[in-house]
Amino acid sequence: MKDITLVSQLQSLQSSRPEAAPKAAAGFAEALGQAIQDVNRQQVEADQAVQKLQTGGAENLHEVMIAMEKADISLRLTVQMRNKIVDAYQEIMRMQV
Amino acid sequence: MDLFDSFKIASSAMKAQRIRLNTISSNLANIETTRTPEGGPYRKRAVVFQSSETPFGQQLEQSLKGAEQGVEVTAIQVSQEPPKMVHNPSHPDADEQGFVAMPNINLLEEMADMTSATRAYEANVTVIKSAKRMALKALEIGS
Numbered sequence: 001m002k003d004i005t006l007v008s009q010l011q012s013l014q015s016s017r018p019e020a021a022p023k024a025a026a027g028f029a030e031a032l033g034q035a036i037q038d039v040n041r042q043q044v045e046a047d048q049a050v051q052k053l054q055t056g057g058a059e060n061l062h063e064v065m066i067a068m069e070k071a072d073i074s075l076r077l078t079v080q081m082r083n084k085i086v087d088a089y090q091e092i093m094r095m096q097v
Numbered sequence: 098m099d100l101f102d103s104f105k106i107a108s109s110a111m112k113a114q115r116i117r118l119n120t121i122s123s124n125l126a127n128i129e130t131t132r133t134p135e136g137g138p139y140r141k142r143a144v145v146f147q148s149s150e151t152p153f154g155q156q157l158e159q160s161l162k163g164a165e166q167g168v169e170v171t172a173i174q175v176s177q178e179p180p181k182m183v184h185n186p187s188h189p190d191a192d193e194q195g196f197v198a199m200p201n202i203n204l205l206e207e208m209a210d211m212t213s214a215t216r217a218y219e220a221n222v223t224v225i226k227s228a229k230r231m232a233l234k235a236l237e238i239g240s
Contacts (some may be wrong), residue, residue, distance in 0.1 A: 064113045065227065066104050073100070073232050080239050 035081070039074040048069035103228045107221040109149060109167030114218040116170045117144045121211050128202050131190045139200040141176040147202055 049067040052058040120142045130139035148166040178201045186195030 060108075060112055060115065062115075062222075063108060066108050069225070069229055070101060071106065073229065073236075075235065076236050080236050084239060 011049075036078065039071075039078045042067075042071040042074045100228055100232050104225055106107040106167045107224040107228075109169060110221045113144070113170050114214045116173075117220075118211065120144050120173055121207050121214065123134070124202050124207050125204075126209075127200055128204065131155050131188070131197060131201055138180045139193045139202075140180070141178070141200065141202045142176050143176060145172040158234055174202055180182045206221045207210055220234075 046064075046067045049058065049064040053061070057060045058064055117128045117162060124141055125138040133139050146168050147170075149169040180198040180201050182196045184195055185197045190196045191197045
């Protein structure tokens, strides 16, 4: 996953000149997209594991459970990320200009 | 991610303990078996565990120098102990002296092994639960 800490984001903002600005935006969007794709992949994996279990193809019950837990945790992380992004957006909308 | 590594390690241990339980169940099922395809009575099977390098060994090499390792079953060994000779002249497999070669399985040992396998499995389930609780706690930081 790409570095999305506040410090690195601030640094990229600081150093960005007008022509460099679109690149920074693409970097964040890319990181977000990758994270979401990762979460989606885990959901699909968990789905496949459950399907395999029901058709008798799964070797280990605990592996199915672990795949499901992984998907659950990733999804919760995504929801928290979304909350943060929406919060940040609303904070900016409240800004006095 | 670190969290999912501990999932992987615990998962490998659970798989190994499950194989161990399967072996014990085979031993218990054949506790009275006097005929096998190899000839002679059934012989006790025991699993051999070995810590595994793969698949996260390379990854850990840079960061932890192999401090964390999963486990895998490398072999299921057949016990070389001699069979128990039981005097039972009416048994169809008895020899001229009336002795029957019975499997070298001790019921008490198998029961103790079974408890140990179950407890080890439970311990690894607890590891996964703890890892998950830690992750969910970390997600609470933001709210």
